[in-house]
Amino acid sequence: xxxxxxxxxxxxxxxxxxxxxxxxxxxxxxxxxxxxxxxxxxxxxxxxxxxxxxxxxxxxxxxxxxxxxxxxxxxxxxxxxxxxxxxxxxxxxxxxxxxxxxxxxxxxxxxxxxxxxxxxxxxxxxxxxxxxxxxxxxxxxxxxxxxxxxxxxxxxxxxxxxxxxxxxxxxxxxxxxxxxxxxxxxxxxxxxxxxxxxxxxxxxxxxxxxxxxxxxxxxxxxxxxxxxxxxxxxxxxxxxxxxxxxxxxxxxxxxxxxxxxxxxxxxxxxxxxxxxxxxxxxxxxxxxxxxxxxxxxxxxxxxxxxxxxxxxxxxxxxxxxxxxxxxxxxxxxxxxxxxxxxxxxxxxxxxxxxxxxxxxxxxxxxxxxxxxxxxxxxxxxxxxxxxxxxxxxxxxxxxxxxxxxxxxxxxxxxxxxxxxxxxxxxxxxxxxxxxxxxxxxxxxxxxxxxxxxxxxxxxxxxxxxxxxxxxxxxxxxxxxxxxxxxxxxxxxxxxxxxxxxxxxxxxxxxxxxxxxxxxxxxxxxxxxxxxxxxxxxxxxxxxxxxxxxxxxxxxxxxxxxxxxxxxxxxxxxxxxxxxxxxxxxxxxxxxxxxxxxxxxxxxxxxxxxxxxxxxxxxx
Amino acid sequence: xxxxxxxxxxxxxxxxxxxxxxxxxxxxxxxxxxxxxxxxxxxxxxxxxxxxxxxxxxxxxxxxxxxxxxxxxxxxxxxxxxxxxxxxxxxxxxxxxxxxxxxxxxxxxxxxxxxxxxxxxxxxxxxxxxxxxxxxxxxxxxxxxxxxxxxxxxxxxxxxxxxxxxxxxxxxxxxxxxxxxxxxxxxxxxxxxxxxxxxxxxxxxxxxxxxxxxxxxxxxxxxxxxxxxxxxxxxxxxxxxxxx
Numbered sequence: 065x066x067x068x069x070x071x072x073x074x075x076x077x078x079x080x081x082x083x084x085x086x087x088x089x090x091x092x093x094x095x096x097x098x099x100x101x102x103x104x105x106x107x108x109x110x111x112x113x114x115x116x117x118x119x120x121x122x123x124x125x126x127x128x129x130x131x132x133x134x135x136x137x138x139x140x141x142x143x144x145x146x147x148x149x150x151x152x153x154x155x156x157x158x159x160x161x162x163x164x165x166x167x168x169x170x171x172x173x174x175x176x177x178x179x180x181x182x183x184x185x186x187x188x189x190x191x192x193x194x195x196x197x198x199x200x201x202x203x204x205x206x207x208x209x210x211x212x213x214x215x216x217x218x219x220x221x222x223x224x225x226x227x228x229x230x231x232x233x234x235x236x237x238x239x240x241x242x243x244x245x246x247x248x249x250x251x252x253x254x255x256x257x258x259x260x261x262x263x264x265x266x267x268x269x270x271x272x273x274x275x276x277x278x279x280x281x282x283x284x285x286x287x288x289x290x291x292x293x294x295x296x297x298x299x300x301x302x303x304x305x306x307x308x309x310x311x312x313x314x315x316x317x318x319x320x321x322x323x324x325x326x327x328x329x330x331x332x333x334x335x336x337x338x339x340x341x342x343x344x345x346x347x348x349x350x351x352x353x354x355x356x357x358x359x360x361x362x363x364x365x366x367x368x369x370x371x372x373x374x375x376x377x378x379x380x381x382x383x384x385x386x387x388x389x390x391x392x393x394x395x396x397x398x399x400x401x402x403x404x405x406x407x408x409x410x411x412x413x414x415x416x417x418x419x420x421x422x423x424x425x426x427x428x429x430x431x432x433x434x435x436x437x438x439x440x441x442x443x444x445x446x447x448x449x450x451x452x453x454x455x456x457x458x459x460x461x462x463x464x465x466x467x468x469x470x471x472x473x474x475x476x477x478x479x480x481x482x483x484x485x486x487x488x489x490x491x492x493x494x495x496x497x498x499x500x501x502x503x504x505x506x507x508x509x510x511x512x513x514x515x516x517x518x519x520x521x522x523x524x525x526x527x528x529x530x531x532x533x534x535x536x537x538x539x540x541x542x543x544x545x546x547x548x549x550x551x552x553x554x555x556x557x558x559x560x561x562x563x564x565x566x567x568x569x570x571x572x573x574x575x576x577x578x579x580x581x582x583x584x585x586x587x588x589x590x591x592x593x594x595x596x597x598x599x600x601x602x603x604x605x606x607x608x609x610x611x612x613x614x615x616x617x618x619x620x621x622x623x624x625x626x627x628x629x630x631x632x633x634x635x636x637x638x639x640x641x642x643x644x645x646x647x648x649x650x651x652x653x654x655x656x657x658x659x660x661x662x663x664x665x666x667x668x669x670x671x672x673x674x675x676x677x678x679x680x681x682x683x
Numbered sequence: 684x685x686x687x688x689x690x691x692x693x694x695x696x697x698x699x700x701x702x703x704x705x706x707x708x709x710x711x712x713x714x715x716x717x718x719x720x721x722x723x724x725x726x727x728x729x730x731x732x733x734x735x736x737x738x739x740x741x742x743x744x745x746x747x748x749x750x751x752x753x754x755x756x757x758x759x760x761x762x763x764x765x766x767x768x769x770x771x772x773x774x775x776x777x778x779x780x781x782x783x784x785x786x787x788x789x790x791x792x793x794x795x796x797x798x799x800x801x802x803x804x805x806x807x808x809x810x811x812x813x814x815x816x817x818x819x820x821x822x823x824x825x826x827x828x829x830x831x832x833x834x835x836x837x838x839x840x841x842x843x844x845x846x847x848x849x850x851x852x853x854x855x856x857x858x859x860x861x862x863x864x865x866x867x868x869x870x871x872x873x874x875x876x877x878x879x880x881x882x883x884x885x886x887x888x889x890x891x892x893x894x895x896x897x898x899x900x901x902x903x904x905x906x907x908x909x910x911x912x913x914x915x916x917x918x919x920x921x922x923x924x925x926x927x
Contacts, residue, residue, distance in 0.1 A: 395733050396811065397720045404713045407803055411709070418699075425697060433799065440803040447810035483734070483813050530813060530885075531734025 077106025091225025252332025687785025
């Protein structure tokens with residue numbers, strides 16, 4: 065209780081009041097929202113809110129702090145709320161919140177151990193009526209948290225610990241664009257949106273909610289409802305309110321009287337579940353079986369096909385650095401060779417003049433000194449400024465996994481290599497879900513990572529020593545306009561690749577058991593459709609086929625064989641009876657930016673779709 | 684001009700007898716600098732090898748400059764062309780101070796010309812390695828300082844055993860190596876290469892205790908070399924006085 069009391073900072077006169085997660089709860093191991101209410105009871109103050117959490121890290125670097133900072137101006141006698149998405153791993157250390165000014169610091173430490181839930185959360189967003197989640201069966205391990213729509217976080221990462229979001233009788237009209245975008249990204253990344261119908265069907269026709277629904281809501285009517293799971297018992301509920309729909313785009317799971325009652329639709333890696341029944345009003349709200357019925361809607365999805373993170377470590381990075389293009393970015397080997405040659409040639413000429421004794425020794429000495437001074441100055445200026453040597457090189461290698469519906473789940477290996485001792489500010493685009501720095505063998509223990517909130521999206525501050533680097537792993541979910549269908553029917557493998565994105569796919573391949581086909585390019589705006597006869601598929605032939613694929617560019621070769629499809633990855637989702645389509649994205653859009661022309665950026669992006677083929681008897 | 688200095692400069696630079704020392708210095712350092720940037724020689728360390736380019740070049744430069752200055756002081760280039768010390772001291776009757784100053788000035792000229800010749804290579808290496816200007820400047824001061832501190836003992840050896848060049852060369856090399864090794868064993872930061880590596884890399888020199896005390900390594904190093912060099916100049920005068 066004492067910990068919950070706000071602390072008062074005497075000099076700055078600012079009170080800090082944090083709000084953790086959703087209703088004070090978050091899922092362990094996932095990012096969560098943190099709101100800090102600042103109450104200035106004194107004079108105007110300019111300061112920085114800093115939140116510090118700890119990551120476990122891995123040996124040899126060990127635990128390291130992650131700091132989130134936001135500059136804040138507080139007028140006199142003003143209140144303000146500052147939001148962060150924090151991601152602690154080591155809960156043994158408290159979460160520290162500080163408000164720093166030039167002269168004073170107000171701080172507060174929070175013990176997170178009383179706030180976490182081991183299971184994902186279920187968020188219930190409802191304006192008027194409530195759904196009877198409180199009486200869910202004891203076997204339902206997830207915590208259900210009710211909150212208003214406006215409390216939804218504007219950052220998809222903050223929803224990482226949420227498995228289901230239930231919307232009932234609510235308007236999303238007041239949601240800001242970042243909140244809707246976060247909802248979209250969270251869904252595409254594997255979240256589940258459960259929309260329960262209501263008598264107020266007009267709310268479901270608002271564009272902000274209708275865009276998520278797998279059907280168009282047209283009205284409401286009463287029906288006789290029989291629970292499909294207990295259809296044998298013959299118990300029916302008369303006069304249940306249900307929404308009438310048209311234009312169903314998803315899969316109708318159950319229906320009644322010709323009306324779809326339960327419709328599911330995929331949304332990237334996630335899904336939208338639409339229950340047309342009004343479960344918050346009588347007579348359905350009085351039904352004993354309602355909690356169990358609702359619990360079935362909140363069941364976890366079937367095991368999703370997960371692909372392992374691409375391999376990324378110092379050995380692989382060192383191999384990439386040995387590529388000629390990378391060396392050429394910062395090592396002027398050729399220029400130095402010619403400079404040394406030119407300098408020696410000048411000295412040899414002076415030596416020749418000295419041997420011929422045509423010039424006075426004093427004059428020759430002056431020529432020699434002049435030549436050396438000129439060569440020194442010109443070379444120094446060229447190699448330090450004019451040699452186009454960058455301050456750093458940002459390497460981003462992305463593998464985009466097809467996530468249905470034009471969405472891709474992109475894992476990006478990032479390496480920031482610096483030739484200077486300086487700080488870099490790295491920003492990420494929309495759909496950014498995760499960023500984890502990787503431990504380095506020679507990293508200083510406990511080196512902090514700092515997220516600085518200066519604009520709409522936080523930027524990561526990375527201080528680097530001269531001739532050092534930092535490896536990071538980031539994850540995005542975005543709509544790339546790429547989708548692939550692979551189907552095996554009647555001994556024919558059919559492939560359809562739709563490229564509605566802005567970039568061409570080059571060097572495309574199809575690899576299936578006993579088959580390896582180079583497909584060339586799939587240009588932006590085009591669709592590639594091919595059919596192949598599969599007479600005698602060889603078991604596990606696909607995996608063997610990957611190793612034989614070669615690319616002209618060495619970086620592609622290294623990334624493909626060692627990072628995106630590592631041999632040691634077991635069990636590899638692309639091994640066994642799978643069909644794999646992949647292609648390199650030409651001139652990919654930047655996944656991360658440093659916002660500095662002195663930092664050269666190199667991007668590599670591979671799009672892939674992995675499809676499990678049916679067994680022979682399934683066909 | 685000092686007659687000893689005039690004679691030495693004439694033989695070394697006007698006749699070109701000292702040019703091999705300068706050309707070797709330039710050739711070795713230039714080749715090393717280029718090879719350090721060539722991938723096959725660095726293997727997987729290629730990516731960060733450039734960062735150490737100036738450090739390696741500077742440490743190589745200090746060794747080479749001191750070595751060739753020591754050889755020049757020890758009269759290992761065209762020894763027959765130089766007049767013996769007893770000629771200046773006894774036959775011409777010059778005071779010890781004049782001869783000592785002439786030889787020391789020649790040594791400074793040799794070190795200065797070496798520095799002038801390799802300056803572009805070091806500066807380019809510094810630019811490629813992104814070495815801070817302060818480290819560059821410090822390195823350019825330290826290299827001739829170390830070279831003088833060690834090579835002055837070549838003058839001592841010459842004055843002590845002028846008539847026995849065959850035994851003088853191994854003696855002065857052995858003595859220098861012994862001083863370097865013993866100093867390194869007693870206190871690692873006393874080693875000039877270790878110190879140059881630290882200064883060129885803009886890092887703090889290694890802090891190692893000496894007899895339980897932890898002094899500032901840079902100051903200890905400079906004091907030691909200052910004392911060592913000063914002892915060399917005093918011993919040189921003393922040895923010249925013996926000839927007279």
